[in-house]
Amino acid sequence: MLSFSDIKKDYRLGSQTVQALGGVNGEIHPGEMVALCGPSGSGKSTLLNILGMLDMNYQGSAFIDGTPFPRKVKEATALRRSSLGFVFQRFNLIPVMTAFENVAYPLTLNKFSTKVKKEKAEQMLAKVGLEDFLQYRPERLSGGQQQRVAIARALVHQPRLVIADEPTASLDSHSANTIIQIMKTLGHEMGTTFVIATHDPRMASQCDRHINLVDGLISTEEIQWNA
Numbered sequence: 001m002l003s004f005s006d007i008k009k010d011y012r013l014g015s016q017t018v019q020a021l022g023g024v025n026g027e028i029h030p031g032e033m034v035a036l037c038g039p040s041g042s043g044k045s046t047l048l049n050i051l052g053m054l055d056m057n058y059q060g061s062a063f064i065d066g067t068p069f070p071r072k073v074k075e076a077t078a079l080r081r082s083s084l085g086f087v088f089q090r091f092n093l094i095p096v097m098t099a100f101e102n103v104a105y106p107l108t109l110n111k112f113s114t115k116v117k118k119e120k121a122e123q124m125l126a127k128v129g130l131e132d133f134l135q136y137r138p139e140r141l142s143g144g145q146q147q148r149v150a151i152a153r154a155l156v157h158q159p160r161l162v163i164a165d166e167p168t169a170s171l172d173s174h175s176a177n178t179i180i181q182i183m184k185t186l187g188h189e190m191g192t193t194f195v196i197a198t199h200d201p202r203m204a205s206q207c208d209r210h211i212n213l214v215d216g217l218i219s220t221e222e223i224q225w226n227a
């Protein structure tokens with residue numbers, strides 16, 4: 001589904017160069033839920049940004065279903081909108097929009113009709129247990145509810161791949177468990193591939209596989225979780 005080889009990324013900080021990724025390879029299979037783990041600064045966000053087609057300024061190659069990742073902003077934006085979904089640590093919902101409008105937004109970007117938008121957004125919000133909160137704005141929802149809206153938004157256009165950056169890090173353990181179960185159940189039901197950067201042992205333990213980054217390289221050592 002996804003393959004990437006010899007991915008390298010440097011950041012320039014004044015006259016210094018920081019190597020964030022030193023040549024990473026990997027393959028992610030359709031429908032897999034993969035945890036991207038590693039200590040702070042190991043390169044997880046950098047790799048997520050590349051796999052999420054948000055950063056096109058890197059060395060190496062990446063393919064989605066055999067097609068090379070776009071290197072131009074316009075093409076990357078189009079492919080991202082149609083084929084990818086995103087879940088962030090701090091939910092990143094649009095504050096002036098209701099839960100329904102937030103979830104319908106990717107469908108608007110992909111030019112779905114009003115009727116289909118309504119059907120799909122309502123269905124998706126019901127799947128995450130928020131059918132009674134369609135007209136609520138994010139400020140009236142708890143963190144866990146906001147993250148459920150964000151998951152509905154990430155999945156509503158049936159993307160091939162969902163990129164999640166620390167999806168449980170801002171949540172209490174009860175909400176985190178709910179979010180993990182929703183991602184797992186819907187991911188399997190919809191056949192969606194997930195790549196999830198996480199420090200959360202509960203999240204990582206529910207994934208099919210781990211990719212461990214250490215100092216910008218993939219490590220084969222088992223992670224020792226402290227929790």
Ligand SMILES: Nc1ncnc2c1ncn2[C@@H]1O[C@H](COP(=O)(O)OP(=O)(O)OP(=O)(O)O)[C@@H](O)[C@H]1O
Pocket residue numbers: 011012013018019020038039040041042043044045046047
């Ligand atoms: N915009 C930037 N400019 C300069 N250096 C950066 C930039 N972004 C990341 N880095 C550096 O690149 C390395 C990898 O950072 P990255 O954010 O990918 O790690 P991470 O594993 O996601 O960390 P965390 O778990 O703390 O989010 C670190 O040394 C970091 O300081």
